[in-house]
Amino acid sequence: MDRTFLPGPGSGAPDGGVETTPDLQRVGRLVIWAAVAAACAYLYFLLIPANRGTAWLWALTLLAEGLTILQALSVWWTVLAHGGHRDPVEVVAWRQRMLDGGDIPSIDVFITVAGEPLELVARTALAARDMRFPHETWVLDDGRSGDLLAFCRSEKIGYLRRPDRRDAKAGNVNAALQRTRGEFVAIFDADHVPTVDFLVEALPHLVDSRVAFVQSPQKYTNRDGLVPLGASEAQRIFYELVCPGKNHFNAAFCVGTNVIFRRSALADVGGLYSESQSEDIWTSLLMHRRGWRSVFVPKVLAHGLAPDTLRSYFKQQFRWSRGGFELLFTGKLLRGHGLSLDQRLQYLSTGTNYLLAFAMLIFQLLPAAYLLGGWSPVHASLSNWLAFYLPFSLLLLLVTYLQAGSFRISAIVMSIGSAPVHAQAALSVLLRRRASWNVTNASGAVQSIELVLPQFALLVINLLAIVVGVAALRAGDRTGTFLAIGWASLHVLILGRVVAEAFIDSSRLRRTGSAPASSLPPVLPARDLVKGESA
Amino acid sequence: MTLTHQDRRRVDPNSRPEGWVDDAGPPLDPDSPFTEKTAAERRKVARHGRARGRLRTLASWLTAVAIVVGAVYVGTLLTGYRLSSAKRVSLGSVILTARQIAVPAPVDGQVVSVSVRPSQTVAAGATLAVMRVFDSRGAGTATASNVTITAPVSGVVSSITTPAGSGAQRGGPVVQMYDPSSQTFQASLPTSAVSQLKRGMHVRLTSPAISGWIPAIVDHVVSPLQQNGQTVGGTTTASPTTPGGMTIVLRPRRAGYVSGLAPGLQFDAIVNTGSAPPHAPDIVRVVGS
Numbered sequence: 041m042d043r044t045f046l047p048g049p050g051s052g053a054p055d056g057g058v059e060t061t062p063d064l065q066r067v068g069r070l071v072i073w074a075a076v077a078a079a080c081a082y083l084y085f086l087l088i089p090a091n092r093g094t095a096w097l098w099a100l101t102l103l104a105e106g107l108t109i110l111q112a113l114s115v116w117w118t119v120l121a122h123g124g125h126r127d128p129v130e131v132v133a134w135r136q137r138m139l140d141g142g143d144i145p146s147i148d149v150f151i152t153v154a155g156e157p158l159e160l161v162a163r164t165a166l167a168a169r170d171m172r173f174p175h176e177t178w179v180l181d182d183g184r185s186g187d188l189l190a191f192c193r194s195e196k197i198g199y200l201r202r203p204d205r206r207d208a209k210a211g212n213v214n215a216a217l218q219r220t221r222g223e224f225v226a227i228f229d230a231d232h233v234p235t236v237d238f239l240v241e242a243l244p245h246l247v248d249s250r251v252a253f254v255q256s257p258q259k260y261t262n263r264d265g266l267v268p269l270g271a272s273e274a275q276r277i278f279y280e281l282v283c284p285g286k287n288h289f290n291a292a293f294c295v296g297t298n299v300i301f302r303r304s305a306l307a308d309v310g311g312l313y314s315e316s317q318s319e320d321i322w323t324s325l326l327m328h329r330r331g332w333r334s335v336f337v338p339k340v341l342a343h344g345l346a347p348d349t350l351r352s353y354f355k356q357q358f359r360w361s362r363g364g365f366e367l368l369f370t371g372k373l374l375r376g377h378g379l380s381l382d383q384r385l386q387y388l389s390t391g392t393n394y395l396l397a398f399a400m401l402i403f404q405l406l407p408a409a410y411l412l413g414g415w416s417p418v419h420a421s422l423s424n425w426l427a428f429y430l431p432f433s434l435l436l437l438l439v440t441y442l443q444a445g446s447f448r449i450s451a452i453v454m455s456i457g458s459a460p461v462h463a464q465a466a467l468s469v470l471l472r473r474r475a476s477w478n479v480t481n482a483s484g485a486v487q488s489i490e491l492v493l494p495q496f497a498l499l500v501i502n503l504l505a506i507v508v509g510v511a512a513l514r515a516g517d518r519t520g521t522f523l524a525i526g527w528a529s530l531h532v533l534i535l536g537r538v539v540a541e542a543f544i545d546s547s548r549l550r551r552t553g554s555a556p557a558s559s560l561p562p563v564l565p566a567r568d569l570v571k572g573e574s575a
Numbered sequence: 576m577t578l579t580h581q582d583r584r585r586v587d588p589n590s591r592p593e594g595w596v597d598d599a600g601p602p603l604d605p606d607s608p609f610t611e612k613t614a615a616e617r618r619k620v621a622r623h624g625r626a627r628g629r630l631r632t633l634a635s636w637l638t639a640v641a642i643v644v645g646a647v648y649v650g651t652l653l654t655g656y657r658l659s660s661a662k663r664v665s666l667g668s669v670i671l672t673a674r675q676i677a678v679p680a681p682v683d684g685q686v687v688s689v690s691v692r693p694s695q696t697v698a699a700g701a702t703l704a705v706m707r708v709f710d711s712r713g714a715g716t717a718t719a720s721n722v723t724i725t726a727p728v729s730g731v732v733s734s735i736t737t738p739a740g741s742g743a744q745r746g747g748p749v750v751q752m753y754d755p756s757s758q759t760f761q762a763s764l765p766t767s768a769v770s771q772l773k774r775g776m777h778v779r780l781t782s783p784a785i786s787g788w789i790p791a792i793v794d795h796v797v798s799p800l801q802q803n804g805q806t807v808g809g810t811t812t813a814s815p816t817t818p819g820g821m822t823i824v825l826r827p828r829r830a831g832y833v834s835g836l837a838p839g840l841q842f843d844a845i846v847n848t849g850s851a852p853p854h855a856p857d858i859v860r861v862v863g864s
Binding site for chain 1: 631632636650
């Protein structure tokens with residue numbers, strides 16, 4: 041239910057804005073304050089010495105709850121900061137001048153390709169070529185495909201190929217920067233199809249010469265299957281709610297696609313940052329440190345493909361969480377120069393967001409600790425504990441629901457299922473290991489249990505806890521045991537769904553012999569902004 | 576990692592290195608050794624990767640199986656423990672009770688001397704007291720002889736019933752003693768608790784006075800008819816403290832566990848109702864019925 045991001049003609053407000061209705065915002069604030077109060081009360085309850093149970097388990101639970109509350113607070117803080125704003129006057133004015141035939145600066149459009157199928161790249165390239173405002177389109181092909189070269193030649197699209205393949209996408213873009221001259225550079229992934237008005241919408245924001253880049257959201261069009269649904273939903277919340285708030289703090293960061301850079305800003309930081317796999321967010325950090333500004337445009341200006349197998353989703357999550365942890369542990373966010381306090385906290389929140397994985401892992405082990413070992417983090421009467429915990433968790437859920445506008449189970453399942461992957465990323469950063477997450481070889485052999493071993497182990501532990509708990513029901517403390525069995529059953533359901541997805545993927549691979557046919561992103565019809573109707 | 580831009584490699588956006596393929600350059604040479612090497616390299620990587628991948632898949636499956644087996648093993652252990660713990664019933668307080676042994680006078684006579692004191696440990700056969708016995712066999716002549724009273728078993732003297740100088744009748748008690756190694760645990764329980772117990776069930780006894788615990792076995796109930804015998808230590812079982820209750824007797828597994836303890840010590844008893852041997856009778860039943 042896309043109440044805010046409706047691409048295509050005739051969608052709501054003429055500028056497709058993302059503001060929520062004022063009434064909902066007010067209700068949201070009240071509930072948020074209530075949730076903050078409930079969270080403080082629950083923390084206080086946990087900290088009372090009399091309520092402490094087994095010491096180490098209590099400490100772990102406190103850590104997990106603390107992380108959850110911290111992350112919730114940072115999201116609410118960011119979301120509430122968005123006051124809703126129209127495009128500034130200068131932006132509108134410059135856009136109007138350009139549309140009326142005024143001078144349009146030189147623009148290069150890069151499409152980074154690394155072995156994606158030809159029809160996918162062709163769609164993106166054609167859509168990029170056909171965008172409004174004169175520009176030069178370049179396909180940067182690290183996949184070295186002769187077919188793609190022929191296609192580009194026949195369609196009059198630029199084709200660039202570099203002699204080496206160092207530094208992955210960052211190296212690709214930096215190499216292309218040496219071959220081109222446009223004053224502005226737009227970058228798209230191979231699977232992100234821009235709308236025809238991308239440049240018209242995004243470029244005018246660069247009228248302020250301090251703006252280094254303009255970022256627009258990633259929007260996924262494929263929605264069939266647990267993985268794409270869950271991935272899309274998580275993205276929607278991030279781009280609809282969190283990013284507009286980041287704008288307010290000048291902390292909007294680049295996500296690597298659907299972005300337009302000012303070339304002088306890129307030159308100032310030496311090109312895209314190439315010492316990390318997460319070149320996008322590190323480049324943003326560098327630019328912010330150097331005093332540049334960034335703008336997030338909350339309009340859907342490109343359509344992409346969500347990962348549709350568990351493997352590709354985990355790979356993506358590993359990359360993103362590794363970037364977040366790199367920022368957290370090695371980014372010198374608190375000590376380094378050049379950032380405002382708000383910016384530091386915003387970048388920190390990207391890292392702490394992935395720390396939630398550890399909280400989730402702790403929660404998944406709590407019922408087993410109680411049912412198998414008899415350890416409990418809290419020694420209080422059940423009614424006492426519920427009096428503090430119920431309001432806290434219900435209000436937390438309510439706030440999340442109000443903000444997200446919907447309650448997609450697939451998103452919850454996917455975020456819980458990817459917790460071990462995030463944890464592995466944290467370890468790889470802390471232990472300075474190589475940044476890769478490989479479970480199969482290059483030829484893509486059938487993968488099943490390898491993908492989800494940690495989830496499988498957690499599933500078995502929770503199942504075991506249920507079995508032992510049912511046996512123990514005859515010996516005292518029935519309510520505590522019932523509750524723990526209930527939680528363990530929930531975990532079994534969620535983890536079971538994730539493990540099942542791994543097997544579903546592998547059986548699909550075996551049947552079709554290739555990755556499942558993804559729906560290619562649509563090329564949307566042009567939308568004439570001047571006249572406010574479809575062309 | 577410092578992030579000053581001076582440290583980093585600078586990419587000059589306006590330079591143009593040599594030998595690149597672009598739109599305006601020469602057509603791609605399919606016979607270029609550069610292209611060949613890349614394709615062959617790719618094939619080699621794929622071959623290596625396949626073997627490694629299969630090994631990794633096998634390792635993952637083995638790990639998954641190991642997890643399941645481990646879980647089943649642990650689960651069986653824990654389930655058994657939990658189920659048996661459900662059968663543990665607390666019996667409350669029991670008292671270490673010794674049976675009083677009254678050492679009798681063998682004949683009528685007078686106690687001349689008593690060679691033991693209360694609380695003194697005596698070995699079996701040790702002299703407890705000496706009696707003077709008048710043998711009135713012949714008319715007019717009274718011959719006195721001494722009779723030694725010895726301890727029937729090893730034990731501890733609890734009291735002197737007939738002090739030196741007093742007369743004792745044949746069969747009457749001279750010295751009271753008890754055998755610590757034959758002590759038992761006794762308690763008065765309501766009938767509902769007693770009816771759960773079977774002979775042979777295992778009991779675990781703990782007390783603040785001792786470290787560790789003493790294993791014992793449910794032995795029998797004391798019927799009201801039997802309750803004329805006096806016991807040393809604790810409450811006498813002449814009248815059960817709980818109306819309608821019965822007194823149960825728990826026998827320690829080994830006499831050595833209690834032979835060093837004084838009667839009257841209080842213990843907490845927990846019986847495992849699942850530990851009765853097969854065909855064990857309820858202790859409330861009379862044997863043979």
